[in-house]
Amino acid sequence: MKRFIGFIKKEFYHIFRDRRSLFILFGMPIAQIMLFGFAITNEINNVNIAILDHSKDETTKEIIHKIASSKYFTITASILNETEIETAFKKGHVKAVLIFEKDFSKNLGKENNATVQVIADATDPNTANTISNYVSAILQNYQQQINVAVKTSYQIIPKTRMVFNPELKSVFMFVPGVMTIILMLVSAMMTSISITREKELGTMEILLVSPLKPFQVIIGKVVPYIFLSIINAIVIVLLGIFVFNMPVQGSYFLLAAESVLFIITSLSLGILISTISASQQTAMMISLMALMLPTILLSGFIFPVSSMPLPLQIISNIVPAKWFIIILKGIMLKGVGIQFIWKSTLILVGMTLFFIGLSVKKYKIRLE
Amino acid sequence: MSISVQNISKSFKDKTALKNISFEVQEGELFGLIGPDGAGKTTLFRILTTLLFADSGTATVANFDAINDYKKIRNNVGYMPGKFSLYQDLTVEENLEFFATIFGTTIEENYDLIKDIYVQIEPFKNRRAGKLSGGMKQKLALCCALIHKPKVLFLDEPTTGVDPVSRKEFWEMLKRLQTKGITMLVSTPYMDEAALCDRIALIQDGKILEIDTPQHIVKHYPKTIYNVSANNMYQLINSLKNYEHNYSVYPFGEFVHYSDKRNDFNPTDLKLYLEKQQLQNIQISKTAATIEDTFMELAK
Numbered sequence: 001m002k003r004f005i006g007f008i009k010k011e012f013y014h015i016f017r018d019r020r021s022l023f024i025l026f027g028m029p030i031a032q033i034m035l036f037g038f039a040i041t042n043e044i045n046n047v048n049i050a051i052l053d054h055s056k057d058e059t060t061k062e063i064i065h066k067i068a069s070s071k072y073f074t075i076t077a078s079i080l081n082e083t084e085i086e087t088a089f090k091k092g093h094v095k096a097v098l099i100f101e102k103d104f105s106k107n108l109g110k111e112n113n114a115t116v117q118v119i120a121d122a123t124d125p126n127t128a129n130t131i132s133n134y135v136s137a138i139l140q141n142y143q144q145q146i147n148v149a150v151k152t153s154y155q156i157i158p159k160t161r162m163v164f165n166p167e168l169k170s171v172f173m174f175v176p177g178v179m180t181i182i183l184m185l186v187s188a189m190m191t192s193i194s195i196t197r198e199k200e201l202g203t204m205e206i207l208l209v210s211p212l213k214p215f216q217v218i219i220g221k222v223v224p225y226i227f228l229s230i231i232n233a234i235v236i237v238l239l240g241i242f243v244f245n246m247p248v249q250g251s252y253f254l255l256a257a258e259s260v261l262f263i264i265t266s267l268s269l270g271i272l273i274s275t276i277s278a279s280q281q282t283a284m285m286i287s288l289m290a291l292m293l294p295t296i297l298l299s300g301f302i303f304p305v306s307s308m309p310l311p312l313q314i315i316s317n318i319v320p321a322k323w324f325i326i327i328l329k330g331i332m333l334k335g336v337g338i339q340f341i342w343k344s345t346l347i348l349v350g351m352t353l354f355f356i357g358l359s360v361k362k363y364k365i366r367l368e
Numbered sequence: 369m370s371i372s373v374q375n376i377s378k379s380f381k382d383k384t385a386l387k388n389i390s391f392e393v394q395e396g397e398l399f400g401l402i403g404p405d406g407a408g409k410t411t412l413f414r415i416l417t418t419l420l421f422a423d424s425g426t427a428t429v430a431n432f433d434a435i436n437d438y439k440k441i442r443n444n445v446g447y448m449p450g451k452f453s454l455y456q457d458l459t460v461e462e463n464l465e466f467f468a469t470i471f472g473t474t475i476e477e478n479y480d481l482i483k484d485i486y487v488q489i490e491p492f493k494n495r496r497a498g499k500l501s502g503g504m505k506q507k508l509a510l511c512c513a514l515i516h517k518p519k520v521l522f523l524d525e526p527t528t529g530v531d532p533v534s535r536k537e538f539w540e541m542l543k544r545l546q547t548k549g550i551t552m553l554v555s556t557p558y559m560d561e562a563a564l565c566d567r568i569a570l571i572q573d574g575k576i577l578e579i580d581t582p583q584h585i586v587k588h589y590p591k592t593i594y595n596v597s598a599n600n601m602y603q604l605i606n607s608l609k610n611y612e613h614n615y616s617v618y619p620f621g622e623f624v625h626y627s628d629k630r631n632d633f634n635p636t637d638l639k640l641y642l643e644k645q646q647l648q649n650i651q652i653s654k655t656a657a658t659i660e661d662t663f664m665e666l667a668k
Binding site: 007017202 | 445454
């Protein structure tokens with residue numbers, strides 16, 4: 001046991017003396033969560049739009065005012081004729097132009113029908129889509145207001161309610177995702193690198209010729225990273241809660257337990273990688289290519305798994321991150337207990353045992 | 369018997385590293401493996417330290433079998449690999465402490481064994497190992513390999529890349545360790561270090577050429593060797609190599625070691641020949657064969 005503690009002490013020396021890895025360990029989670037939380041977002045806020053009002057009457061003014069007062073849009077320009085529209089788009093100052101037809105108010109009164117054309121800049125299709133939806137919603141809303149007095153014969157009114165994330169904040173999606181990526185990266189990449197470093201520097205040779213047992217070496221390598229990963233997980237959850245008002249509906253204890261499980265899964269993957277790679281470079285490349293990409297792309301973190309083509313959906317099942325994101329969203333947003341996520345949990349446990357088994361089989365007590 | 373190697377062979381993919389090697393090292397002996405790079409020295413060390421399996425043959429270290437009792441061997445040997453293999457980001461003291469701990473001992477417990485060496489690096493005990501000079505690194509590595517009081521010590525080219533003064537000190541330390549009953553197997557490409565061993569094995573291309581004491585091994589040299597010197601070294605070597613009776617010509621410091629095919633060789637003949645070759649200040653004198661001469665002869 002004393003040997004083991006001595007080994008762990010040595011590992012901590014390595015970690016704290018290597019400025020670069022310390023930076024990766026603690027700087028990256030914070031940087032990533034801030035980036036995803038503030039900069040990368042699919043919500044729209046304060047989009048610049050221009051208005052071309054051929055009518056300039058009471059009704060259009062009211063509508064324009066309504067649009068301007070919403071937090072989504074800022075009216076930056078008034079355009080006088082159609083030819084200016086293209087210039088405005090080309091300059092890139094506005095993302096959309098609203099055109100009110102001539103005699104808008106009159107048409108509305110007489111024929112119960114008036115048109116507003118919405119032209120959106122679709123170089124960014126998602127934003128264009130969202131803009132047109134928001135404008136329609138505002139118009140719809142206005143229409144209902146003026147229709148209060150008049151009774152229309154038929155009307156279907158959809159009443160939508162967004163559960164678990166009523167404000168549709170994208171940060172709610174990113175926090176679990178970033179947490180998954182960070183834990184994966186820290187645990188798998190850092191462990192695999194730290195084990196292969198011993199091979200590369202030749203110290204593994206001495207460790208092998210010592211009475212330390214292989215499993216002591218491996219566990220000794222892993223324990224410090226379990227601690228660091230747990231600290232990272234706590235930092236991410238705290239940032240989510242206090243900076244982005246992310247709720248944790250479910251039990252903190254369950255959240256912690258599942259996080260530790262996922263950390264161990266990632267660590268076992270890291271050990272596996274280190275047993276098959278001879279240099280730090282290889283270990284890093286394998287970690288990045290084989291772990292990071294699937295974790296980001298196939299886990300359902302950014303792109304929903306259900307809209308992927310079938311082969312990718314099947315492949316996504318072997319990505320541990322997918323199951324952890326399901327668990328995280330379940331606990332944090334839906335507030336579910338273990339009875340709803342036991343399946344994902346069991347899959348993670350299975351994967352962990354598989355990786356550990358494979359690593360033990362592949363670990364060499366000799367040099368070849 | 370401290371180390372016993374019987375008919376060990378080992379090959380990697382397409383290259384044979386060791387061919388049917390056998391030798392024995394007595395308890396408390398300082399045994400040298402002398403040979404050039406690529407002779408198979410490191411492979412032999414790795415087999416004896418249980419890091420590699422031999423393809424055939426058996427080996428025992430401290431009376432433990434290298435395959436079946438590998439765990440016991442690992443408890444009883446110290447190993448200093450050719451490449452500096454300590455933690456560069458740990459200080460001198462931390463390295464030593466770490467190796468003491470993983471071998472289940474403490475620095476204090478075996479301090480008397482490493483004292484002579486450690487006092488020399490103690491002033492730098494808070495310096496990181498990566499920032500030490502070559503000689504210091506080797507001293508630290510030796511301390512780390514000794515800290516658990518091994519019965520057998522394996523030193524793979526411990527003085528390669530170390531300055532001459534440190535090399536000399538290092539060998540003096542090995543001699544002192546020998547008095548404490550530690551068996552040592554040392555490999556080196558330097559012939560001058562070979563003379564400091566009790567017995568040496570000359571090894572080349574995975575084969576042992578000869579095993580004997582350094583004093584005896586030079587007697588294997590079949591000819592009388594002459595030190596030849598002249599004003600122009602380059603021309604001298606060329607002239608000697610072109611001399612029809614030459615048996616061997618090797619540059620050796622400021623001299624050329626020359627031996628002749630003829631049994632009734634007369635140095636005066638050679639002097640006359642060299643003078644004809646426009647060489648001046650020609651000196652020819654008898655000298656004793658060195659281990660290097662023997663090695664060259666055996667490796668022919």
